[in-house]
Amino acid sequence: MLKIIKGGNHGILLPQLGIGLDYRGKQAEYVFVSHGHADHIPWSSNAEAVYATQPTKKFMKLRGAKYEVQELPFKQSIKTENARITFYPAGHILGSAMTFVESDFGNLLYTGDYRTPPSPATEGFELPDAQIDSFITEATFSLPVYRWADYEELKAEITGFAKSALDEGYTPVFLAYNLGKAQEIMHLVKDLNHPVQIHGAGFKLCDVYEEEGIDLGNYETYDRETCEGKILICPSSAINNGFASNVRKKRIAYCSGWAAMESRRSQLTVDKLIPISDHLDFFELISLCEQLQPKMTYITHTPNPDVVKHYLDQRNIPSQFLDMEGEQDD
Template sequence: MRLKKAGYQGIFLPELGIAMDGTHTDAEYTFVTHAHADHMHRNRSAYTHASKPTLQLMKLRGFNGSSEALEFGQPLETDQFSVTLYPAGHILGSAMIYVQSDLGSLLYTGDYRTPPSPATEGFEAPPQADYLITEATFGLPIYRWKSNAQLAGEVQQFARKTLEENYTPVFLAYNLGKAQEIMHLCSSLDHPIMIHGAGHKLCPVYDDAGIDLGPYQAYDRDTCEGKILVCPSSALSGGFASNVRKKRIAYCSGWAALESRRTQLTVDKLIPISDHLDFYELIDFCENLNPKKVYITHTPNPDVVKHFLDERDINSSFLNLEMEADD
């Protein structure tokens, strides 16, 4: 099965005319795994298939092309192939794309998390695929996450203790996905939450999906003190909550596993809560899927992942999305 680059860092399957997370002039079908900017496209002429929440979020983030929503687990059948979306557990609407054809079966993960984020549809994968294209964002053995329950406890404890001591808790988190997960984890505290405006406009999609985000509203500088605040790291340099003198800041990301982030960002708490799977979950997933070939993308060092896969007799190689690749 041949692989080529599609758009900025997407995948194109030339024999099937399928583009994933990018567009290609020869693509007859275009699929998007989720609505993060590095995976969605804005090509109006590319008729796009994705999950319903992904298309809703894409439109709120600037996509205004034609599209069709696909249900998880319901195949799109053509004369050449069948494509099924599986919930990826990364953010709401995130999907893995499973392609079946005479050339074999291929699973393109996009970004994924297992165990899944509690603010998603969950995680499910096909039992087997001949070819696997997997992200490995945290593809080093230093990345091993705590359980979802432990991380939820850290988030809630930070918010609760900060409020009890008459400080304002500020969670640094991406506006799409991580921000809503933090809000969901704080919802049981039943305390007012304010989220950065760019993230606030995306929250109704989570409401529609039945994800409890707690009693939230858009950030208001004049009334934010004493609320649970959620914003991206970049917002702090723009003056977010700069008028609140008594505040404590928690940085929420897989990169928080690196202690150096505390001084780099000048924060009070590092919470290593990621919307990607960790290194060991990645290796286990590849082993359980048992593909003929694994293509590794989005990784700081593919040789490390390849070494661990080699030990399990799993054939793998780095797929550089900056270049076209044939196999």
């Protein structure tokens, strides 16, 4: 049986294999990084080797990781002394990978963060063709209230908000996380052929998307003096710190899975809530577990594991909670 140990507040350790997954501790010889969000990057590492996809490696370097990272392309396996490891596209953000570990102790699929159906600004989503023994899944949106519209509806809602604001003389502002969600929105509004300005921290990450063939349209870094009348994208924190504060006529949309909760409107003082997430929704999670039929499902990154477990119990899918913390990057 494959032993799975929570690696502090972040990451997974497989001690029999010397393998860490998004792991920051000192007990792994090999570490595999699922994607470039801050709560999954080990900021220091004593491992013999750290592996990531090419985009994730670039994001890690841009965000401050100082150690050597080796590239592991999707569906190209490497072998260690005790295991075979393969990355599969996770559909969360560009470069995001699920890690499939095969060993004499059984196999394991670690999702990191993932989205199915995938974000259109990613490499897609693909599962290994194997019966899964241990399945480690995030459950960020672990209540039935979280059900996403399809991407055609979301694109229409996002582009419609931008167009109506511009037509009425307002500057549209989308509140979105700097890595992943911001570029997803840029990709969705590109067909409007209207100039976009993105928060500086997000702007420096956009080159990686362009290098990987993701079209982000006509964009530039945020400039306070010229931002009025452009489509603006920034994280929620920036709007409280002076972003576009000189623009009197603006309309603000909060873009997140958390936008499914109406209370966010008053908390953030926004004009529109758009529930668009780079995580899968509750029903997609349950459906995927039904499809995989893993021998054991480990539920992580959720305030409500009992709800997910209840639904999986009804379907005779064994599960348990693996207590891990994560930032609300959605």
